[in-house]
Amino acid sequence: MIGQTTMTDARRLYQQIADQVRQLIVNGQYPPGSRLPAERELAQQLGVSRPSLREALIALEIDGTIEIRMGSGVYVLNAAKPSTAGRSLGESPTELMQARAVIESAVIVQATATMPEATLKTLRDILTAMRDEITQGRKPLEQDRQFHLVIAESVGNSVLHEIVASLFDERHSPMSDHMRGRFETPETWQFALSEHEAILAALEMKDPLAAQVAMHAHLMASSRRWVEN
């Protein structure tokens, strides 16, 4: 019973219901291929309204946990692994930043060799803009993002590009933004800027190892600034 009166959980009701139904499935109560109780019945069983249950079922349908057949019923699908959508918010910022360090360090090695002059210029321009933003007391969030994405994109592999992008953007989820904010001072951004400059310098020297080290150092330092403090 998870009525709205209690409300100790901040998450939306449909998410709680979806989790609960997922539990029923992974617990083996409703194995793959089996049919869930009718919406009306299941809603009553969980102590929620049918529209709310329906919202949860749609979420589960989207992530492939169930299949809804009109007039027939709701059936459990094979893929019972935890949803990718729910993943992001639950993970620790530390793990996220370590993952970025590992992956982006590897990516920049690939990028170093073939990076054309045009891309180097783009990166220089981004850092110039970043410097201006900091000078004017603003947070160069967009420049930071662009710097990392331009490097990833230069490898010419869309899969790698998307992974780097999604890991970066995950840091800027509402939760993370809230958690951060107080710890971002002009000074910390000044440090970040010089780290970016070190990365660019390595790229300009076509030194893959130096670039790798600089990127790794930057992301680990960034992790410390963001998470600890």
Next chain:
Amino acid sequence: MIGQTTMTDARRLYQQIADQVRQLIVNGQYPPGSRLPAERELAQQLGVSRPSLREALIALEIDGTIEIRMGSGVYVLNAAKPSTAGRSLGESPTELMQARAVIESAVIVQATATMPEATLKTLRDILTAMRDEITQGRKPLEQDRQFHLVIAESVGNSVLHEIVASLFDERHSPMSDHMRGRFETPETWQFALSEHEAILAALEMKDPLAAQVAMHAHLMASSRRWVEN
């Protein structure tokens, strides 16, 4: 106006509504950062009920198109790119395998240093099972998967683990399975086995560089076997 009376489209109403709202966004009518009309208003504007619109908004929220802030409104998010779900099928197998080579090579470096004996034994057992499968003329798909995932998991970073897993599983989408299949012979699997053994040997010698090279060579060779031929 897409009332339920017409019903020429077989898809559920919330999907049609979600598409329609997506259109409003990509058409520039509601650019990123802007706020959508209130639920009541938008529902009336689209000629549907509020619960149905809400179902559509939840779908859009899940795929990251919008952000719903209670009491405030529904906001358009930056990510206007086609949903991640649709991504997988559109990408070239070559890019996928290259991405795996880059990432898993970096991951195994992290894994080498701290890998406990127990994990090494697990990997040995997996390769034994793989050998048996091949001998009996079967495809050691599951053993292949386990080998890579156990290594990724041993780093102790759930983000990295999930990325490696999702990239691996992407190769086994229905389309990919179809595209492959004819090119998987016992001989090719024999090659794959020996490559896995080389990786394990490097891990047992605690040699990060050798492990990195072996993993990279394996995935690139795997790419050639799978894509070309």
Next chain:
DNA sequence: TGGAATAATTGGCTTGACCAATATTATTTT
């Protein structure tokens, strides 16, 4: 002018009802 109380707006959830697709049962027909 600044801050606190108040009102309006907006999403969150419920109840109850009716329609449409599907599945089940009963009936008829062969």
Next chain:
DNA sequence: AAAATAATATTGGTCAAGCCAATTATTCCA
């Protein structure tokens, strides 16, 4: 008795109206 058909029940699909809770805008007072 078996098969085709019709009637019925079950189940998802959608809508309507209302109240609650969080947020935002406004008003009013000090």
